[in-house]
Amino acid sequence: MKRLYPDIGCYSSGYFETGDGHTLYYEESGNPDGFPVLYLHGGPGAGLSPGYRRFFDGNHFRIIAFEQRGCGRSKPFGSLENNTTQHILNDIAALRAFLKVDKWILFGGSWGSTLAMMAAITEPNTVSGLILRGVFLARREDRDWFISQHGAAATLFPEHYEMFTDGINPPITTTSVCEHYQRMFDSPDELQRLAALKRWYIWEERLSRLSLPHGTGEFTSHYPINLMTSLAKLECHYLSHQCFIPENFILQNVHKINHIPGTIVHGRYDVICSTKSAYTLHQAWSNSELQIVQEAGHSTSEPGIALALCRATRDMSKYLREKK
Incomplete structure (x- = not known):
């Protein structure tokens, strides 16, 4: 650097x-x-x-x-x-x-x-x-690469994908994942809403580079709430509408x-x-x-x-x- x-x-x-x-x-x-x-x-x-x-x-x-x-x-x-x-x-x-x-x-x-x-x-x-x-x-294949259960991300990071898609009934598609998270983001339960935002954010962070710094990429990690909110909500919104x-x-x-x-x-x-x-x-x-x-x-x-x-x-x- x-x-x-x-x-x-x-x-x-x-x-x-x-x-x-x-x-x-x-x-x-x-x-x-x-x-x-x-x-x-x-x-x-x-x-x-x-x-x-x-x-x-x-x-x-x-x-x-x-x-x-x-x-x-x-x-x-x-x-x-x-x-x-x-x-x-x-x-x-x-x-x-x-x-x-x-x-x-x-x-x-x-x-x-x-x-x-x-x-x-x-x-x-x-x-x-x-x-x-x-x-x-x-394209659809690009969105599925990142989100779908048959995408490369889910294949390479199955344990993280399991946490990311917890509560979603199979078959797990890009559409079903986005629909699930949109419901969670709109939940009146603040703890449920914040947990969903964090799960989405952690999924992207874990995929972002080959090796994460110590203390990141885990659910116990601390992240800025504003960044978690905007990234999760807007990514889900755009993916839900085929960008x-x-x-x-x-x-x-x-x-x-x-x-x-x-x-x-x-x-x-x-x-x-x-x-x-x-x-x-x-x-x-x-x-x-x-x-x-x-x-x-x-x-x-x-x-x-x-x-x-x-x-x-x-x-x-x-x-x-x-x-x-």
Whole structure:
């Protein structure tokens, strides 16, 4: 981790209104005259993680980030109303106009990679490059990989999956899991509600990397209640609605971004998002480079993933400087 770029504080932050009941937090850091890059966090519902700026050289990038609807410092917290993929795509476009950006690089991991691809397909003329990590194409097979009893996650982590799906009658599908958790999240019993939020959060955390730090990934561990709430509620909400994306939409429309240069970084042993999805996207996207990181899973906290992302942003800034 010492080889990441130095973390820098933001020079501007604030809120902007969506016009349909949400107020979104955003911030800018780095060089105001640098190449604009939009950092898209994962989840849905994860919010901005500490140190996310360390993937960028602050001398070359104008780093823009915001917290998506219902999470982090955006308001109302945990709200599912007017919270769909199309709403977030509208927010991305509105933020770009608000900050007077003509074209920017889209940098997204996991769910953030989905949003980056969707935004680029929707408005390819506004995107100068793409950097994606832990590709999630939002197809049924991608959702089942993470949640279904026949998915890779359940196969590799059966004891954790048993705790995650406790109380759900077989056959256990992505749909039945999401329906069960939605009922628990709406329970009038606070202890039941909090236990369900924690179970969902722990399931994702246990899958996120090859080796967890001591004291994490167990039900006795302590986690921030806000992060547990937004991540669990919003992930369940989106998965329940097929991520509000038509089946196979990204691959069917990837030709619209073939002219945009991009790098795909994916951990060889990613259990949340399948490596096959990253490979399939790379094959369909002629202007992409695929970097499969050995001995790594899903998380940016894994050194190999973090360093690959730093190289990707360095190479992108070099490419754009030479293109000028």
